[in-house]
Amino acid sequence: MSSCSELLLWDKQHARGANAHVFAWNGKLTxxxxxxxxxxxxxxxxxxxxxxxxxxxxxxxxxxxxxxxxxxxxxxxxxxxxxxxxxxxxxxxxxxxxxxxxxxxxxxxxxxxxxxxxxxxxxxxxxxxxxxxxxxxxxxxxxxxxxxxxxxxxxxxxxxxxxxxxxxxxxxxxxxxxxxxxxxxxxTRRYHGHNLPVPRFDSLWGYTRKLKKGKIPPKLEAWINKKVEMKTPFLIFLPTIEMLENFPSDLPRVHAEHPYRKELVMQLREKKIPGLLTTTILERGITIENVHVAVVGAEQPIFTSSALIQISGRVGRSVQYPEGDIVFFHHGISREMDKAQDAIEGWNRA
CATH class of the missing domain: 3.40.50.300 (P-loop containing nucleotide triphosphate hydrolases)
Structure with missing residues (x-):
């Protein structure tokens, strides 16, 4: 829309649908x-x-x-x-x-x-x-x-x-x-009754400098290779679009303005690609069976505690795969990281 778009306001009787609605959900609530x-x-x-x-x-x-x-x-x-x-x-x-x-x-x-x-x-x-x-x-x-x-x-x-x-x-x-x-x-519980996967912290000292030199930090590279070898779908969250676009890998990547974001998420869901690099745009609203997650630069301000909780929530959503790896790679532990981890552990105790 723009300032020259024409908007019409209907001031007569409210329109009503004529369909006979059907409720076709056979699931069972806990x-x-x-x-x-x-x-x-x-x-x-x-x-x-x-x-x-x-x-x-x-x-x-x-x-x-x-x-x-x-x-x-x-x-x-x-x-x-x-x-x-x-x-x-x-x-x-x-x-x-x-x-x-x-x-x-x-x-x-x-x-x-x-x-x-x-x-x-x-x-x-x-x-x-x-x-x-x-x-x-x-x-x-x-x-x-x-x-x-x-x-x-x-x-x-x-x-x-x-x-x-x-x-x-x-x-x-x-x-x-x-x-x-x-x-x-x-x-306080997921529908399948299992605990929420708790994020673990892992240091990735100087990751910004290494990535700028076109090198994936060895610890992160090992994590990626293990997921590829095990054929486990994965998401890697990065703090900036610049880091996302310059990441030294052939892995597909998505951000808010990416024209094929929908298609790439579907390819990951169907296991046609091993994993995705992403910004916080995929922190919520998507469910991918058995997905594992890494956050690179989890200490950076973009990763608030609520964002980190939502990102962690991508893992373990399926009853077939209620567990999974969620790792916060960092150059120093932030208060927001601690708050996110504490909140998830608190839910599990509730």
Whole structure:
């Protein structure tokens, strides 16, 4: 969109969908998930804001299904928003399977044209600039993610897109203080019941200097070679795009502006490539079975404790592979690294 884009505001009766909605999910919630799901549904029915505060991999998306279905059946229009395109791309096929008779649109930068009246809209928060008083129920997934938490105009866009009396509900593993609401559900365990993998710290002294000379530090190279040899998919998070682009390796790499990010993530999921180099753009919203993770330069400011918790949350999400390696390579341990490790260990003790 630009300043010359034409926006139309419909001021007549609110449009309504005509589909007979079907709920085609046959999964089973754990007792913790069931409790949280019922609490959320109750808040949605009372039109009161609710926060789902759950560890990475707790099955947060599944908790939304009953509340969304009840809203659709009541003739309400629903929006699930998230700051990152990757989250929307991950959610869209899942929602299509669960609600096969519902018209669903996925809106993000570069999305194809979609026709019909969408009763359920999955959208990046940027796309909500397009809407005003359009949704009866709004869920914001990963509401602590950049740029949403740091951009008041995006927060205002979400509020503007909702009906004036509509409550907004939030879902995240690392909520900011501003997201805390009276109605909260806390999930301390993943859906499969196993502990969260705890990140380990490993020194990588002078890694910046070595990489600038076109050399991979031996410890990091050994880690990569072991994953390739074991055919274990992996992600390596780097602190800057410059370091990402100049990394001395043939490994594919992605960042926020990469034109084939979606395709490369899919190739990793299908094990067509051994691993990916990435910035924090993939810190959340993607699930890859049995993926192992390394953070290079974990002490750098870009890697806040919440970012490191989310990155660690990529590991061990599958019931078949509930464990995995998550290593913070560093040139000195930061307070944020300690906070992330302590938080994950705290969840495991809860």
């Amino acid at each position: 007792p913790l998930q069931q409790k949280a799901s019922e609490e959320l549904l109750s808040s949605v029915e009372r039109n009161e804001s609710h926060l789902i505060h759950a560890v990475c991999g707790a099955g947060k998306t599944e908790l939304l299904f009953p509340a969304i279905f009840a809203s659709l059946q009541a003739g309400k229009r629903v929006c699930v928003a998230a700051p990152r395109t990757d989250v929307i791309l991950e959610l869209f096929p899942r929602f299509q399977k669960v609600f096969p008779n519902t018209t669903i649109h996925a809106l993000y930068g570069g999305a194809p044209d979609q026709h019909g009246f969408a009763e359920l809209v999955l959208a990046t928060t940027h796309q909500l600039y397009r809407f005003e008083r359009a949704f009866d129920v709004v869920f914001v997934d990963e509401a602590d993610a950049f740029p949403y938490y740091a951009d008041e105009t995006l927060q205002q866009a979400v509020t503007k897109a909702a009906n004036p009396d509509a409550a907004i509900h939030y879902v995240t593993a690392t909520p900011t203080k501003s997201l805390k609401t009276t109605n909260q559900s806390v999930l």
